[in-house]
Amino acid sequence: MRRMRLVTAAIGVASAVALALAGCSSGDAGGGGRQTLQLWFWGAPPQQQQTMKQVLIDGFNKSQSKYTLQVTFNNAVDKNVQVALSANKGPDIVYGSGPAFSAAYATQGKLADMTPYAQKYGWQDRLLPAMYQSGTVDGKLYSLPNSIEDIGVFYNKKVLAKLGAQPPKTYAELVSTMDKAVAAGMYASVTGNQGWKPVNQNYISLFLTQVAGGKKVYDALQGTIPWTDPSIEKAVQASADFYQKGYLGGKDYATLNFDQSVQLLSQGKAPFMLGPSLIFQFASNYFNDKNGTTDDLGWLPFPSVDAGRPYPYPTLGTTASLSINAASKNKDGAAAVIDYMMTDGFTKDMNKSWPGYWAVPLKNFDLDAASYTGLSKPFVTAMKDTIATVNKGNYGFFAGTFFPPATATAFTDIDSVWLGKESAADFLKKVQTTFAAEKAKGLVPPLPQPGA
């Protein structure tokens, strides 16, 4: 009787598990003999999704007959990818926040070694050395950036004219114009972190680059100097002074986002918007040929805070990274997609209608700005200049790209210093503790060494 009950219970449990698993299972769909490749991408606006469809999806699918690429757009892509990779599932091509996040997945064996594909396709010869190196872990390639970016100054030419100012060539000129704007009842500049707290990383990275310098940050990331080094503390304090003077969106920093900020810039509510070059993609909604406002927007690299530093001196970052899922059954196909994205033709086509996101880190970023319209023209020009500067070794590091995840998150909390809740010294002590733990785990991505 008891054995019968146990057998019955076991059958019941097995049936329930089978039902549950049947509900969870999924198949690999393929049409016309083609293998399906999956890419999960962030929830870009409809117009940009259309560009992605025409240039990437249709372009890739027509370029060969073995694979069909499918792209899924979702704003929670980072979290979804993290959960999927943990379960050895997810897309074939892994879109991530940058090399530092990819390194965290790579060390756990969730990403495929792309070195053989790099050799097959010649990626190392084709891409900027600093960008290629950033995607390696223990000498093996695990990710490639889709685009480089810099943190600079967007300005409204009409507002500057109204204020009787010129595009600032020095830090003193930038600050002077912002003071004039405030006196005229405007924002000094517009930007904000509403809805995405890691926006803070842009501004602390900017000051680390401009005040401490790329070499100091490189040394801190190598562990040869602590994050509590006086030069880094000075940079953190300088960022706090800048914020407290209202130069970062004033009191509305926490209630503005990039899109609203560009809109305010277009409405003449501020002379400047400080931020990453990817803002070009939001700016094209407000500064465009249709409204006849394209030429009202200007962009320049952030003026040197330290007079002894060369200009321009970019805060080098990447907008995202591309890797291959270790659990993918179509790694060759995934590599083919990434290779397709690392080409001159793809770069040229994507930038025609989607400026800001596709400065593919090609050594020879040979795009003819004159052949572009709208904001694609200034974006292409800006990125060509940035790549030329990076090739000279003059750059600092964007936290979201190059710092290990917990250290980058610790720097996201910089608003505690900006709002006077914590001193720069105490803040950096916490950063140092967090960084030391991550360094011990080997989570610091390899870094391209900048010039002194």
Next chain:
Amino acid sequence: MVITAAPARESAPAHLPPGRRRTHLRRRTAINYALVAPALVLSIVIVVVPGILTLLFAFTDWSGVGFDVHFVGGKNFASILSDPVFATALTNNIKWLVMFLTLPAVIGLLTAMLLLRRKRLRTFYQVIYLMPYVLAPVVNALVWQTIIYNPHGGVAGLLGIQPPTGSTSTALYAAAAVDMWHYWGFLTVVYLGAIRQTPVDQVEAAIVDGAGGWGVFRNVYLPSIRPTLLLMGVMTVIFSFLAFDYVFLLTQGGPAHASEVMGTYAYAFAFSSFEFGKAAAVGIIMSFFGLLASVLYTWISRREIAR
């Protein structure tokens, strides 16, 4: 003295011979197990296993990705408990609890009493009050962020004031206000349902005895809905320590951790820092408060029954 009904023992029809009765009983038992199995398996897979794993991971340095896990003892708890941000988050959860135990409960009770007297349109009002509750939090948050807390085009902008989500002194209350706005209508409907269960003869007797509106409420309705108040109070305690969505959507715990709650604190560990071990430890602490509330509820319920 407590009298409870004992469950009826399973029995086979008396007219069957002993052999067939045993077979009948075995078949009934098999069917019972088969019926219980799906729910049991789901509970084990979805609740028990993750619960045990969370408890185990709280003592490890698991990154949330892969299987590279090391036992770190109580290090995660020590690190969290020494972090001032955790103290801020815990304090904010307690503030959240105090706000939710008072404001929505009072407003809900008041509105329920007003609706009780209204015969016409009562259902219509209940539907209206429930609307924010049935809308997704992201929709409610977006509505408030765009219409109320927007410095350009919103009410805050029109009044020329800084949106409360942008100030360290008001961010928590700004997020709580939206959550309470979505919650009080639900309480109204629940309380109204409970109040309507009050025996009419008791209400009429109290009125005949000369009790006024306040007297009837205090001496008749309130004792009558006491179990409902207690249950909703306990649920509020549990929800308050699990608060996450409105804070995350409106302030992300900022500015400068001013509106941080334990839910957002744990989320940052899990999905930004790849420190699942610490996130699990925060989760355990959060569960501890829910467990306390549940134990308290059980204890009070038993006392109520014994009385």
